[in-house]
Amino acid sequence: MAGNESKYTVLLQNVDKTLGKVKRIDHISLETEPGKIYGLLGPNGAGKTTLFHLITGLYRPDSGTVRVAQLDPVKDYKAARRQIGLLPQSTALYPELSARENLRFHAALYLPKKQKDVERRIEKILSLVDLSERADEPVKTYSGGMCRRLGIGRALLNDPQILLLDEPTLGVDVQSTHRIYEYIRRLKDGHKTILVATNVMAEADALCDEVIILDHGKKVCQGSPAKLKAELGTGTIHLVPKGSRPFEEAQLWNRIGDFTWDHGAIVIPAPRGEQDLAAVLGRLRDVMDLESVSLCKPSLDDVFLHYTGKNLRE
Structure with a gap:
């Protein structure tokens, strides 16, 4: 066990x-390793936040073993929590204080032995999350995206080895969401381990090196987004024919082989993706006119549906 830890x-x-x-x-x-972003993906109630509470030592496991940087997060909670930075679902900032004052207050509570260089650390954090220019304005004047960025900055104040982000883009607009993604990717380059709890499939796909799908407290699968999607098999081509030019289904079978119908669209397996799409369009050029053409590849939504038998629920 010690060797694995x-x-x-x-x-x-x-x-x-x-x-x-x-x-x-x-x-x-x-298990998690340095320099990787892990997505804990699942609906509300799947167990993501509970898992974070076990990692931080707020909950003691009923059975099994939890180790954080080789430490027991319950017995060695002080040492273990020095290795962890946490962004909770509720950012929990003091709205009347500025960003700088929020960080100073947090440092006074949790970094008593680092007071000598805390100001330098605060300036570095404010720069990292692009809040230097507005560092002395009250947080109540900030947008949702700015508050989440400050929350990430606060989680980084102790320079943790492990960063736990619970719904990091919750309530944030699209532009701010992509900025937050940039910060998180930058942290991975700093050899930190980052766990992102989310119920947004696109977020996990955009950010994570590995995805862990949870449902009803169980881990149903784990792997890179590309690997999990590839395991579902091939993509499909969807063709919607124009009604102005009639055709016979037998002629389609002769040209393209196996296909099915789905709400007026012809669905054709495409194991080679774009290559199959080009081949199919070439074979049907003199057979039918098309209203629309699309190549659909498996998504993380498809992965979740495959492993849990249901759509992602709130």
């Missing part, structure tokens, strides 16, 4: 946790 920043082995007679975490095992 030294390889990983976070290690869970066969962990169970029940809260209020409901099993929130069901026999989960996972």
